[in-house]
Amino acid sequence: MTTYPVLTATTFLPLVGAVVILLTGDRLARWIALGTTLLTLAVSLPLYFGFDKTSGALQFVEAVPWIPSWNVVYGMGVDGISLPFIFLSVVLSILCVSVSWIAIETRVRDFYAALLLTETAMVGLFAATNLFLFYIFWELMIVPMFLLIGVWGGPSRVYASVKFLLFTLAGSVLMLVGLIVLLYAGGTLEFRALAGLRLSVSAQAWLFLAFLAAFAVKVPMFPVHTWLPDAHTEAPTAGSVILAGILLKMGAYGFLRISLPLFPDALEIFLAPMLALSVAAIVYGAYVTLAQTDVKRLIAYSSVSHMGFVTLGIFSLNQNGIEGAILQMVNHGILTGALFLAVGIIYERTHTREIAAYGGLFKAAPIYTTFLAFFCLAAIGFPGLNAFASEFLIVSGAFTRWFGLGIMAVWGVALGTTYIVWLYYRVALGEVNPGLRGMRLEINAREVATLLPLVVMAIVIGLYPESVLGFLRAPVAQLLEIVTTSPIELAGGM
Amino acid sequence: MSDVLLLVPEIVLVAAALGLLLVARRLERARAAATLVVLTAGAAMAAGFAWPSPEAGFGGILAGDGYARFFDVLFLATLATSTLLSIRHVDSDRVRPGEFYALLLLAATGMLLAASAMDLIVLYLSLELMTLCSYVLVGITREKKASIEGAVKYFLLGSFASAILLYGIALTYGITGATGFTSIASGATENTGNPLLLSGVVLVVLGLAFKIAAVPFHAWAPDAYQGASAPVAAFLASGSKAAGLAALVRVCMVGFAPEHGLWSNVLIALAAMSILLGSLVALSQTNMKRLLAYSSISHAGYALLGLIAGTPDGASATMMYSFVYAFMTLGAFGIVIALDRRGENLSDYHGLARTNPGAAALMFLFLLSLTGIPPTAGFAAKFAVILSVVGQGHVGLAVLAVLCSVISAFFYLRIAVYMYMTDPEGEAPGRFPSTVSAALLVAALVTIIGGVLPDTLAAWTVPP
Numbered sequence: 001m002t003t004y005p006v007l008t009a010t011t012f013l014p015l016v017g018a019v020v021i022l023l024t025g026d027r028l029a030r031w032i033a034l035g036t037t038l039l040t041l042a043v044s045l046p047l048y049f050g051f052d053k054t055s056g057a058l059q060f061v062e063a064v065p066w067i068p069s070w071n072v073v074y075g076m077g078v079d080g081i082s083l084p085f086i087f088l089s090v091v092l093s094i095l096c097v098s099v100s101w102i103a104i105e106t107r108v109r110d111f112y113a114a115l116l117l118t119e120t121a122m123v124g125l126f127a128a129t130n131l132f133l134f135y136i137f138w139e140l141m142i143v144p145m146f147l148l149i150g151v152w153g154g155p156s157r158v159y160a161s162v163k164f165l166l167f168t169l170a171g172s173v174l175m176l177v178g179l180i181v182l183l184y185a186g187g188t189l190e191f192r193a194l195a196g197l198r199l200s201v202s203a204q205a206w207l208f209l210a211f212l213a214a215f216a217v218k219v220p221m222f223p224v225h226t227w228l229p230d231a232h233t234e235a236p237t238a239g240s241v242i243l244a245g246i247l248l249k250m251g252a253y254g255f256l257r258i259s260l261p262l263f264p265d266a267l268e269i270f271l272a273p274m275l276a277l278s279v280a281a282i283v284y285g286a287y288v289t290l291a292q293t294d295v296k297r298l299i300a301y302s303s304v305s306h307m308g309f310v311t312l313g314i315f316s317l318n319q320n321g322i323e324g325a326i327l328q329m330v331n332h333g334i335l336t337g338a339l340f341l342a343v344g345i346i347y348e349r350t351h352t353r354e355i356a357a358y359g360g361l362f363k364a365a366p367i368y369t370t371f372l373a374f375f376c377l378a379a380i381g382f383p384g385l386n387a388f389a390s391e392f393l394i395v396s397g398a399f400t401r402w403f404g405l406g407i408m409a410v411w412g413v414a415l416g417t418t419y420i421v422w423l424y425y426r427v428a429l430g431e432v433n434p435g436l437r438g439m440r441l442e443i444n445a446r447e448v449a450t451l452l453p454l455v456v457m458a459i460v461i462g463l464y465p466e467s468v469l470g471f472l473r474a475p476v477a478q479l480l481e482i483v484t485t486s487p488i489e490l491a492g493g494m
Numbered sequence: 495m496s497d498v499l500l501l502v503p504e505i506v507l508v509a510a511a512l513g514l515l516l517v518a519r520r521l522e523r524a525r526a527a528a529t530l531v532v533l534t535a536g537a538a539m540a541a542g543f544a545w546p547s548p549e550a551g552f553g554g555i556l557a558g559d560g561y562a563r564f565f566d567v568l569f570l571a572t573l574a575t576s577t578l579l580s581i582r583h584v585d586s587d588r589v590r591p592g593e594f595y596a597l598l599l600l601a602a603t604g605m606l607l608a609a610s611a612m613d614l615i616v617l618y619l620s621l622e623l624m625t626l627c628s629y630v631l632v633g634i635t636r637e638k639k640a641s642i643e644g645a646v647k648y649f650l651l652g653s654f655a656s657a658i659l660l661y662g663i664a665l666t667y668g669i670t671g672a673t674g675f676t677s678i679a680s681g682a683t684e685n686t687g688n689p690l691l692l693s694g695v696v697l698v699v700l701g702l703a704f705k706i707a708a709v710p711f712h713a714w715a716p717d718a719y720q721g722a723s724a725p726v727a728a729f730l731a732s733g734s735k736a737a738g739l740a741a742l743v744r745v746c747m748v749g750f751a752p753e754h755g756l757w758s759n760v761l762i763a764l765a766a767m768s769i770l771l772g773s774l775v776a777l778s779q780t781n782m783k784r785l786l787a788y789s790s791i792s793h794a795g796y797a798l799l800g801l802i803a804g805t806p807d808g809a810s811a812t813m814m815y816s817f818v819y820a821f822m823t824l825g826a827f828g829i830v831i832a833l834d835r836r837g838e839n840l841s842d843y844h845g846l847a848r849t850n851p852g853a854a855a856l857m858f859l860f861l862l863s864l865t866g867i868p869p870t871a872g873f874a875a876k877f878a879v880i881l882s883v884v885g886q887g888h889v890g891l892a893v894l895a896v897l898c899s900v901i902s903a904f905f906y907l908r909i910a911v912y913m914y915m916t917d918p919e920g921e922a923p924g925r926f927p928s929t930v931s932a933a934l935l936v937a938a939l940v941t942i943i944g945g946v947l948p949d950t951l952a953a954w955t956v957p958p
Contacts, residue, residue: 069952070881110847136868143867146907150915158915162907169867169903173896176877180884180892 005062007076007127010044010090014119021116026108030101033112037094040119044090047083053470056080056478058129058192067132071188075129080471081256081326081479082126085249088333089122091453092245096238098450099341103237103348104152111152114144115238122246126253131179131189134257135172138214141247142168145239153234160227160234167227171217178210182262195261195482201268208266211259218251221311222281225304232300233353237344240296244303244340245333252310252329256322256479260314264483267317274315275401279408281308286415290422294353298423299339302379305412306332312409313394317483321397323472328390330468331378331461335387338375338454342368345447349439355423360432365441369428371451376424378458380417386461389469497551500558500610503538503566504603510534511599518592524584527591528577528929531599535574538606542566554674555613560956561813565609565740567954568817571936572733573602575824578933579831580725586834587635587723594634598729601627605737614663614673614698614749617741621659621705624737625652628730632722644714644721651714652704659701665694666749675749682752695753698745699760705738706794707787709767719787724837727783728827731790732820739797739816743809744958746801754804758886761802766894768795773901780840782830785905786823789864792902793819799879799895803886809957811878817951818863818875818944825860825937829853832926832934843909845918853923854913856934861906863941866899871944871951878948 017036021029051059058077066074078086096115104111118141125137142165150161183189186197199207217224228248232240260267285305292298306328313325346361346368347353362369378385381392391413399406443451461468498505514527521527547558577598584591604624611617629652633645667673669691670681685691704711719727746757772792779785797819800811830837832853833846847854863872876899883892926934944951 067947067949067952069949070877107847110851139868139873143862146910147914150911158911161915162904162911165907166900166904170897170900173900174893176896177880177884177889177892180877180881181889183881184885 005076006044006046006060007078007123008062010040010047010086011076011120011124011127013040013043014093014116014123018113018116018120021109021113024109029109029112030097033097033116034094036116037090037097037119041090041094044086047078048087051078051080051083051471053080054474056474061129063129070132070183072132073130073190075133075190076127077129078127080473080475082253083471084326084330084468085126085246085253086123088330089119089126089246091457092241092333092337093119093122095337095341095450095453096241098446099241099344100236100238101446103344107151111148114147115242117144118148118242122242125250129191131182131191131194131258135176135179138172138175138250141250142172145242145247148239148242149231149235152236153239155234156230157234160230163227164231167217167224171214171224174210175214178207181207181210191257191261197262198265199263201265204263204266205269208259208263208270211254211263212270215251215254215259218254219248219307219311220251220304221277222284222304222308225281225285228304229297229300232303232340233294233296237340237347240300240340240344241337244299245337248303248307249329249333252307252314252325255311255314256326260317261479261482267315267483271315271317275312275405278308278312278315279405281305282312282412283408283415286412286419289419290415293355295343295355295358295423295427296340296353298355298419299336299343302416302419303332303336305416306336309391309394309409309412312405313397316394316397316401316405317480318397318400319476319480320393320400322476322479323469324390324393324397326472326476327461327465327468328387328394331386331390331458334454334457334461335375335379338451338458339379341450341454342372342375345443346441349441350436355426357435358427358433359430360436361428361441363432364436364439365443367448368441368443371443371455372428373424374455374458376420378462380420381413384462386458386465388462389465496548499545499547500551500556502541502547503570504606506534506538506541507599507603507606511596511603514592514596514599518590518596521590521592524581524591524594527595528581528584531577531595532574534599535570535577535602539567539570550612554676555616556607556610557612557958558610559958560954561744561958562610564813564817564954564956565736566606568736568820569602569605569609569733572729572736572820572824573598575821575828575933575936576725576729576733578929579728579824579828580723581929582834582927583723583725583831589634589723594631597627597631597634601631601729602733605733605740608737609740609744611741611744612675612748614666614675614678614745617745618656618659618663621737621741622656624734625656625705628734631726631729632718634726635723638721640721641723642721644718648714648718651711655701655704655711658697658704662694662697662699662701665690666698669694675745678749679751682750686752692753692756695750695757696760698750699742699757702738702742702745703764706735706742706797707791708764708794708798709771709791712768712771712791712794715791716784716787719790720781720783724783724827724831727786728824728831731786731823731827735790735794735797736816736820739812743801743812747804747809747958751804758802758804761798762888762891765795765798765802766891768792768798769895769898770795773898776902776905779905782838782840782842785840786826786830789902789906790823792898793823793864796876796879796895799883799891802888803882805882805885806957807885808882810952810955811875811882813955813957814878814948814951815875817955818871818940821937821940821944822860822863822870822872825856825934825941826864828930828934828937829857829860832930833923836920836923840909840912841919843912844916846913849918849922853926856938857913858910859938859941861910863945865903865906867903869945871941871948874945874948874951878952
C-alpha cells in the first residue's frame with residue numbers, strides 16, 4: 001500500500017500548482033503547469049496499479065469529519081466507475097497545458113491557474129464519496145470554466161461564457177435543494193448509505209427531477225443543450241477539450257452515481273422519457289451536425305449526438321448498455337478531445353474555423369492529416385479502434401431494452417459516419433485551398449507529442465477494451481442489482 | 495455592581511465617543527480619530543471576553559449570553575472594518591472627523607445594546623440610538639444633494655417604521671402587561687389568539703423589518719446607500735442590518751415564541767418578497783452602491799429564512815448568515831471604496847483585472863460569496879438557512895430562494911465579466927491606502943475560512 005492519501009494528493013496538487021503560478025508570474029507559468037500536471041499523473045499512478053478490479057467496493061477511501069453540525073464528511077474514494085474518469089482528467093490536463101503553450105499569449109499566469117483549478121475540480125468530483133463534496137466540486141468547476149471561456153475565448157466569448165454559467169448554475173441550484181432534502185431523509189450524504197434508502201416513489205420522482213435539472217444541462221441532453229455549441233466553439237482549445245472531455249461526463253456520471261442508485265423506483269416514471277430524449281439527441285444532434293460550416297461547431301454538435309448515446313446506454317439499464325455508456329464517455333473524451341486539439345492546432349496557423357476555407361490539407365500537412373484521419377476513423381467507430389467497442393455495447397444494450405431504440409441508435413451511427421467522413425473530405429482531400437498557400441501548416445514535435453498519447457489510448461482501448469471494461473464489471477453489476485431489485489417491473493423489455 | 499460588567503463594552507464605546515466630541519474642534523485629519531475608534535473597538539471586544547459576565551442583569555432587561563456576545567463581536571468588527579475603510583473618504587469629503595467617528599461609535603453602541611436587549615423598551619431605545627446616528631451619517635456630506643436626499647428619505651421612512659414598532663410595543667404591553675421578553679412570552683401563552691396581541695406581534699415584526707430593509711420596507715435603502723458615502727453605506731449594510739436581525743431573532747424566539755405560527759408566516763412573506771424583488775430589481779442597476787443596496791435587500795430575505803423555523807438551529811443559521819453577509823458586503827464595498835471615485839459605476843470596472851489584478855480577484859471572491867458559490871462563506875451560510883427552511887417542509891420557498899440566487903448570479907457576475915473580459919477604460923486606479931487593504935484582507939479571510947470550515951463559525955452562533 002502507498003503511504004500517502006492518493007486521492008487527496010491527486011485532487012489538490014493542481015490547486016497547489018495554481019497558487020504557485022499565481023505567485024510566480026507569467027514567465028514560469030507554462031513550466032510550472034506542465035510540471036504540476038505531470039506530477040499529478042505520477043501521484044495518481046497507485047490508483048490504477050493498486051486497484052482491485054474484482055471488487056465493487058470503494059477503494060483508497062479517506063474519511064475525515066469535516067462539518068459535524070451538518071453531518072458532512074470529507075470523503076474520498078474510488079470504484080471502477082470513477083477511476084477511468086480520474087485517469088482521463090489527469091491525462092487530458094497535461095495535453096491541455098501542452099496545446100496552450102503558444103496559443104495563449106495574454107495573461108498566461110491566470111490562464112494556467114484557471115486550468116489547474118479545473119483539474120482539481122474534475123478529479124475531486126469523481127473522487128467524492130458523498131453528495132456534499134460532489135456538489136462543492138461541481139460548482140467549483142463552473143468558475144474557472146467561466147473564466148477560461150470568457151477571457152481567452154473567441155469573438156463572442158462573453159455571451160458564451162455567461163450562457164454557460166447561467167445554464168449550469170440554474171441546473172445545479174435545484175440539485176442543492178435535492179441534496180438538502182436527501183440530507184433530511186437519510187441523515188447522511190454518503191452515496192453508499194443513501195443507495196440503501198428507499199424513499200416513497202413520489203419523493204424519488206421529485207428528487208429525480210431536481211437532480212435531472214443539474215445533470216441534463218451538464219450532459220447536455222436535448223433540449224437543454226443550447227449552451228454547448230456556443231461554449232465549445234468560443235472556448236480556447238484547452239477549454240473545449242476540458243468541456244468535451246470531462247465536463248460533459250460529469251452529468252452522465254451523476255446519473256450513474258446518484259440518479260440510478262438513489263431513485264430506482266422513479267425510473268418507472270422517467271425511463272421512457274429519458275430514452276426518448278436520448279434518441280432525440282442522437283438523431284437531432286447528428287442532423288444539426290451535418291449542417292454546420294464551422295469546424296469547432298461541428299464537433300460541438302457531434303458531442304450532443306454522442307452524449308445521446310451515453311444516456312441511451314445508461315437508461316437501457318443493462319450491463320452492456322451501462323458498460324458501453326461509460327466506455328463511450330472515455331472514448332468520447334479521448335476522441336473529441338483529440339479532434340478539438342487537432343482543430344486548435346490548425347487554427348493557430350490559419351486563424352479560421354470555416355470548413356470552406358480548408359481543403360487539400362493532406363498535401364500541405366501530411367503528418368497532421370494522418371493524425372486527423374486516424375481520429376476521424378476512430379470517431380466513426382472503425383473496428384479495432386476505441387469507439388467501436390463502446391458503440392457496439394450501447395447499440396446491443398439498446399436492442400435488449402427495446403428494438404426500436406436499437407434501430408434509432410444505428411441510424412445515429414450512420415449519420416455520425418456521414419458527418420465525420422464529409423468533414424474529413426472537405427478539409428483534407430481535394431486541391432489545396434488557395435487561401436492556405438504559402439502557410440506553414442505542418443505540425444511540430446510538441447504538437448505530435450500532444451496528440452500521440454491519445455492515439456495510443458485509442459488503439460489500446462480499441463484492441464483491448466477490457467483495459468477499461470475490466471474496471472467496470474463489478475461496480476456496474478452492483479449498480480444494476482440496486483436498480484433492478486426495485487419492486488416495480490420496468491416498462492418495456494424485449 | 496456585577497450588572498455593570500454587562501455594559502463594559504458599551505461604556506468603552508460611549509466614553510470614546512464623548513472623548514472624541516470633546517476634542518472634535520481640534521481634529522483636522524481622520525487618521526488619529528480612526529486609530530482611536532479601532533483601538534476602542536478592540537478594547538471593547540477584549541473587555542467582553544476579559545471576565546465572565548452575568549447571563550442577565552439590571553432586573554433582566556439586558557442579557558450577557560453567548561448570543562449577545564456573538565453580535566458584540568460582529569458589531570465591533572464591523573465598526574473597526576468600516577473605520578479602516580472610511581479614513582480617505584472622511585478626509586476627501588471634508589467631513590469633521592470628530593463628529594463622524596463619534597456618531598459611528600454611538601451607532602455601534604446602539605447595535606450592541608439591541609443585541610443584548612431583553613425588554614421591548616430597551617430594544618426600542620437602542621435601535622433609535624442606532625438609526626438616529628445613521629440618519630446623520632448618511633447626510634453628513636452636506637454639500638452633496640444626493641446625500642441630503644437619502645438622509646431625508648431614510649429619516650421619514652425610519653420615523654414611520656419607528657411609529658409602527660412603538661405601536662406594536664404598546665399593543666403587546668396592553669395585552670400581556672409586560673415589556674420584558676420572558677414575561678411577554680408567559681403573558682402571550684395566556685392570551686393566545688387575542689387579536690390585539692396578534693396585531694402587536696405583527697407590528698413589532700414589521701417595524702423591525704424596516705431596520706433590515708426587507709420588502710416592503712426597503713424603499714429607503716437604495717437612496718440612502720447611494721447618497722451616503724461608501725463607508726457609511728458599508729456600515730449600514732453590514733452593521734445596521736445585523737442589528738435589526740439580532741433584535742428580530744431574540745424578540746421572535748424569546749418574547750413571541752408562543753405566536754410562532756403567526757410570525758413565521760409573516761416572515762415567509764417578507765423573505766420571499768425580499769429575495770425576489772431584491773434580485774430582480776438589482777438586474778437593472780448601473781450604480782454599484784444601488785446594486786449593493788438591492789443585493790442587501792435580497793440578502794435580508796435569505797437571512798430571514800433561518801428564523802422562519804423558529805428552532806435554535808434555524809436561529810443559528812440566521813446568525814451565521816448575518817455574520818457572513820456583513821463581511822462579504824464589507825468586502826464588496828471595500829473594493830468600491832478602494833477604487834475611490836472610479837468605483838461607483840458599474841462601467842468603472844471594465845478591465846480591472848488588467849489594471850489591478852489583486853482588486854479584481856478580491857472583488858470576484860466577494861461576488862462569488864454573495865452569489866453563494868462554494869467554497870465561499872456565502873455558500874455555507876446560504877446552505878445553513880436553506881437547510882432550516884427545508885427542515886420545516888417549505889421546499890417551495892427553498893426552490894424560490896435558490897432560483898433567485900441564479901438571477902443574482904447574473905448581476906454579480908456581470909461585474910466579473912466587466913473586470914475580466916473587457917478592456918480597461920481610463921487610467922488605472924491608484925494604490926490602495928494600507929488601511930483599506932487591511933480591511934479587505936479581514937473580509938477576505940472571513941469569506942474563505944467561513945466557506946472552507948463553516949463549523950469554526952457555527953460554534954459561536956449560540957441561539958438566544
